[in-house]
Amino acid sequence: MLQRAKSNWRIGAAVFAGKILGTFIVIAAMVTITGLIATKANAAETYTAHETTLINTANTIWTLVAAFLVFGMQAGFVMLEAGFARKKETVNVLMECLFDTCLCGILFWAVGYAFMFSEGNGFIGYHWFFLAGAPATYLTTGIPVVAHWLFQYAFADTCSTIVSGAMIGRTSFRGDILYSIGITGFIYPIIGHWAWGPGGFLANLGFWDFAGSTVVHTIGGVASLAGAIVLGPRLGRVFRRDDKEKGGLPPAHNLTIAAVGAFILWFGWYGFNPGSTLSAIDMQGIGRVATNTTLAACAGGFAAMYLALWFGPTKKKFDVGFTVNGVLGGLVAITCPCYWVDPIGAIALGAIAGLVVFAGTYLLEYLRIDDPVGAVPVHGLCGIWGTWSLGLFAAGKYGVTGPTGPDDSKPLTGLFYGGGFDLLKTQLIGNLTIVAATFAVSFVMMWAIRKLPHPWNLRVEEHGELGKGGLDVFEHGAPAYSEDEDEINLDSLLEGGAVKSSLTA
Numbered sequence: 001m002l003q004r005a006k007s008n009w010r011i012g013a014a015v016f017a018g019k020i021l022g023t024f025i026v027i028a029a030m031v032t033i034t035g036l037i038a039t040k041a042n043a044a045e046t047y048t049a050h051e052t053t054l055i056n057t058a059n060t061i062w063t064l065v066a067a068f069l070v071f072g073m074q075a076g077f078v079m080l081e082a083g084f085a086r087k088k089e090t091v092n093v094l095m096e097c098l099f100d101t102c103l104c105g106i107l108f109w110a111v112g113y114a115f116m117f118s119e120g121n122g123f124i125g126y127h128w129f130f131l132a133g134a135p136a137t138y139l140t141t142g143i144p145v146v147a148h149w150l151f152q153y154a155f156a157d158t159c160s161t162i163v164s165g166a167m168i169g170r171t172s173f174r175g176d177i178l179y180s181i182g183i184t185g186f187i188y189p190i191i192g193h194w195a196w197g198p199g200g201f202l203a204n205l206g207f208w209d210f211a212g213s214t215v216v217h218t219i220g221g222v223a224s225l226a227g228a229i230v231l232g233p234r235l236g237r238v239f240r241r242d243d244k245e246k247g248g249l250p251p252a253h254n255l256t257i258a259a260v261g262a263f264i265l266w267f268g269w270y271g272f273n274p275g276s277t278l279s280a281i282d283m284q285g286i287g288r289v290a291t292n293t294t295l296a297a298c299a300g301g302f303a304a305m306y307l308a309l310w311f312g313p314t315k316k317k318f319d320v321g322f323t324v325n326g327v328l329g330g331l332v333a334i335t336c337p338c339y340w341v342d343p344i345g346a347i348a349l350g351a352i353a354g355l356v357v358f359a360g361t362y363l364l365e366y367l368r369i370d371d372p373v374g375a376v377p378v379h380g381l382c383g384i385w386g387t388w389s390l391g392l393f394a395a396g397k398y399g400v401t402g403p404t405g406p407d408d409s410k411p412l413t414g415l416f417y418g419g420g421f422d423l424l425k426t427q428l429i430g431n432l433t434i435v436a437a438t439f440a441v442s443f444v445m446m447w448a449i450r451k452l453p454h455p456w457n458l459r460v461e462e463h464g465e466l467g468k469g470g471l472d473v474f475e476h477g478a479p480a481y482s483e484d485e486d487e488i489n490l491d492s493l494l495e496g497g498a499v500k501s502s503l504t505a
Helices: 002-042 049-084 087-117 145-165 173-196 201-205 213-231 255-272 283-311 320-334 343-366 375-393 422-450 462-466 470-476 482-496 498-504
Strands: none
Touching: 049 087, 049 145, 049 255, 049 320, 087 145, 087 173, 087 470, 145 173, 145 213, 145 255, 145 375, 173 201, 173 213, 173 422, 173 470, 201 422, 213 320, 213 375, 213 422, 255 283, 255 320, 283 320, 283 343, 320 343, 320 375, 343 375, 375 422, 462 470
């Protein structure tokens, strides 16, 4: 046994060493390439075909690594949502996130990517369905279309997963299938084309959203709001305005996995934001974005924690739930302006995001809207704030990123840095246009699904929501934790009379 343990340790050490060595080789190669490009750029020379290939290779590696990080955020979403949900909703959360990820992959390959990123008009793309007829590389990035598709698929999957968070505990699984098709296949890519697609009318207007405070998070958060309103609250949910003592969100069933999920999401954001440069050559831009992302998250967490301490319902206690959502709110808010603000601006807008999370949570409570994980204040409201904040905090130093480095000849400048109201006005117009369109279309879709007969109705049957084992047993046939199985099986026997009959015999 000891010999086997030593052998396993050696094998594990060798594998780990090989991975570390491979990582250093990739980093060394990218440093060499970026050093070459920096030298050439300083000399204002053109690139040879071989140098261009090296540039595109480095950028593709960087984009794929970022895509893997963003995809890994799904583990964070699963843990965060399951942790904040009630115990009997855990399996349902896991299944919804798994299903959304699989569905998004197929739909974004078939139609979503075409609607969002292919050539078309200002409102929709209409080429490259099933990636057929797509060019080898995406526009002027030099990155293969298939690599760009993977990166953008991870973003689309994030938007889809956001929506389920506000609808936990009362959504039928078949209803989830229907609304997920609508959001992933049509709402997200078509509306996203307006800001990110070639020729999108908001992009032509001068609207900026570097990594998706509006395109990913606002769309996801506003669609969540529409779903939560149409569904109504979970049965038995008591709001604080109706009962100050007993009202409020039901306690999270596992804050440990919720907090771990938040850290996984934070880690994935280092692919989400820096990866949106699509350029390993833009070294200063990548570093600036990563630093701003970190500082905004820290400021958001601090702000929400102290607001909950001073004004929250936990009576002068440090609240984990508000702190987690404050961190995430800071991350959502910085996602739009991360390339164009300086560290002080990142801290300021992140702290305000913590305030937005705190106030938004109480606003939903007052309006009697049931949002179990805080998807609307974190993604919807902080996405809106982050998009607007660019018009205030853009530092007037940075322009646009590119495959061979940044072009700072036309920097974005916000109101607080002497840029006037023009950028802020454009950000307001672009963001509110997407908010209005997303809410209107999502509400109509959710309402239509709500009118369908069971089991395709958006809301699960009452006995499915209230029964022993909740949605986990009703929809998926199993509880999340093995210790619950005997209790549920015994209850089923008692309800069926089997135990009573055996005792009588």
